[in-house]
Amino acid sequence: MARAGAGVAAAILRNWPQFLELESSAEPPCAVILCGPGNNGGDGYVVGQHLSARGWRVEVLRELNHSHEGAAAHALANLPAAVEQHGFAMAATGHRPDIIVDALFGIGCTRPLGTEYLALFGAVAARPPRPATARWRHIPKVVAVDCPSGFDLDRGVFLAPEPPRSLDQEALTEWSTDESRRHIATDLCVTFHLPKPGHVLSALSGQRLEIVDIGLPGGAGKDAAALADLPKQPHALRLVDPVRGNRPKAFQRWFQSVTHLDKAAHKYQRGHAIVLSGGLGQGGAARMAARAALRIGAGAVTIAAPQSAVPETAAQINALMLRPLPDSYTLRGWMEDDRLRALCLGPGLGHKRAQEMVPAALWGKRATVLDADALSCFGEDPQVLFNHLHEDCILTPHEGEFRTLFPDLAAELHQSDRLTLTRRAAERAGAVVLLKGPVTVIARPDGCASVHPALRERAAPWLATAGAGDVLAGMITGLLATQDPHHRDILGAAELAVWMHVEAARQFGPGLLAEDLPDELPALMRALFA
Template sequence: MTVSEIRGHHPILTPKAMGEVDRAAIQSGIDGYRLMLIAGAAISACVLEHYPEATGAIVLCGPGNNGGDGYVAARGLAEAGMPVRLYSSVDPERLKGDAATARDDWQGPIHSLADLDWRDSEIVIDALFGAGLDRPVEGAVAEAMMTVVSSELPVVAADLPSGVSGRTGEVQGVALSAEHTVTFATYKPGHFLVPGADYCGDVHLIDIGIPQREIDAHDQNLWLNTPEIWSDRIPEPKLSGHKYSKGHLGVFSGAFSHTGAARLAAHSALRAGAGLVTVLAPASAIASNAAHLTAIMLRNVSSDEDLDALLQDQRMNGFVLGPGFGVGEKTCGFARTIISTDRALVLDADGLTSFKDNAEDLFSAIADGAAPVILTPHAGEFSRLFPDLAADTELSKVDRARMAADRSGAVVLYKGADTVIAAPDGRAVINVNAPPWLATAGSGDCLAGIIGALLVQHVPAFEAAAIAAYMHGEAGMELGEGLTADDLADGILSPSVLFE
């Protein structure tokens, strides 16, 4: 999906909320069948645009309104001259409402899905299940879907690939893998959350005429992470500015053989616009760090007393703690000390794992402190801090990140191909511009540094995490496949340059 090009404010609604929006729109006088006609026409247009050479299509229709979209699309394709064979997964007499109208307006034969024969076709339109999928796909329908999968024919999905939960992105039983997904009114979480995102192919968002006011009225405080969400928070370089006005970030280094992670974070932070960056290293790691640092400063911080002395300098206004630092009580102590001040803290990697058995200590320190705190777990670290949320299979990644933010009092940036950022006040975004090659050792350290750089420039925590995730993704896209974390740290552009 060319998501980097998606601009604007994009609320993301769960299928349930979208259903409520549909119903509210229809109650306000909008003709539901008209919405279906526009939706179906968009699907046939997508097929004709992307597969103009196709000499035959099969359309798979399910029991609900998603199937209704399929009947409309089939009609559009047939009218455009494409031979179409339409299959229904249920007795077509069972269709109701708008879907029944769409069936009545389809002039061609309706075959049973049990008789599926794809051999004369070059494209599959998947209108089996969309927003209404509410249980795993099984039995004869699942078998027919497996036949489609093994045919390797390209699939264009109506709303969602059948079998993908629009709420969680999880596969329920089996799922079709689409090259294009045509969705309506708003994106759904399942278009972006893994594994759903991989099944959707290119997602096309179509305005079918549902009024924006209905969408706004059902806003779920969840958006796509686009620049429009936070562009007014990007730190602008000022003529009157000096290096301290751009903040001073401290990045803690591990012992002598674990210093690279801190330098990656520190280097990324300087690139991302922090005025000054100091690596804070234990005595054993001074020499190895000194050999590699120039623009970045270095200071010995070995003990609690060293940290207390450091905190006397009010200008050091933010910290990154965790990358390569080591797991243990020293890490917990440093984190608690910083949180008890008003300095910003990015707690990453070992900083998170150190609280595995005493997460409540961390959360109560955050509740008592004045500092903005950002937790940046990947899935493994998340399950150490929030084992119950990680184990609850009913929850989506968005639910988990939100509940973790609420419980911890911190902004939570839950990493992955589908990074979710959630604030304790309920706001959440899904970041979708990260290319898969960002999954390389040290990439997360760079991200922690970028967040730190924004925090010390007084960007509020939620926006700092959201901007940083986006910048990280853009740098990854720009550098291309095969990048290393060293390239990434070097390739970070300050946000005012990136988004000018």
């Protein structure tokens, strides 16, 4: 708690350095800290202690008749006399502060926030500004300790508060459509040790987030190896987050744990993957996917094209291999070759060919990535697809394809959280589902899931470019091809591919075309394997 509170105070000063020069002025910066009954409130007292020691005017609002226990009691007892303490009834009294700290409820918030708590923020923010202060100080910055109060850090949604009982129907409708009445809007959120799922899943995803090191060992946010080592338990949620700290070593361990490469292996032992391609003029997407599969580590990758597209494809490839694939009987025949480890269907495949080929590909029980047309072609009856899926499949829909396969779940996408919906989709499909977007969620049918944010310092908005998803499908296929068929880790391959996909995009920077992505991989791996 001592480190946590000190970290929040430091984050405030880092984010708003303009307050530093006011610290010894006649009008020092002012903070009102709203403290709750648990340890979140305790962190708030520590923040108050640090700001007060720097010369800030600090006021703590808390329930005066509540007695704390443990560390929070200690922190309260350590508050210097200069810190004013008032009950919540005094929220509207006094002057408007520069900073309002929300230390009411953090990770221990178990039920919707009562409206009396929400009203506290409005009351403090509506106080008259302190006379003789510059106008820029009239709008208080709101800082959340761990998360805004009332937020569910596991799911990334605000727990819907109960409406006040006094409201009539009209007022109730107005109340329930006004977001600002239902939760606290914050400018900065400071959390501890690691970001939690809720920080990246939805409502807070655009918000400034700082992570304070409180001295706990390990953790996925610091070291990707810790991510790889985490047990993949049902219902465990893993955060595929930046590899910080000792980057190369962590990445190496992570990569090796997913790919199972044997140094003495020949090309077919490194894994053979097949990417199915569409007809004449439709082969670009499959070629990009195939190139990505080869670049990321498959020993050999074959494009399977209809006869009509063979000359065109042959003219555009070198290291990639090419075989004509006239029909699904031929594909079934190829399944006799044990060296074939992974298949990718969808990019540029066309609905008709996808409908014919997907059942044959799934019959072979290889690791199979289904993307784009291989998903959308089952829009009329997704159950037909689900009936063919097996445990070594992964579906990689963007939101549109997700809507096609899971229309009822997609209807909830904007109210419920992406994590729950992706888990439900994976359970229904009986396969891993990877829902793409700036926040990518990957879920296994047993509930084990990962969240990968491409946000804040890892934002790569230029990745939203035509064909980027095809490349991702190829990268997953390539990683799966390297795996031992008896010990496949579909979720692991998807996590690593998604992370590398964003890293490759960040390495290239703006101006990226999807076809640049596979060729970014060698430099990325060189840097990370150094």
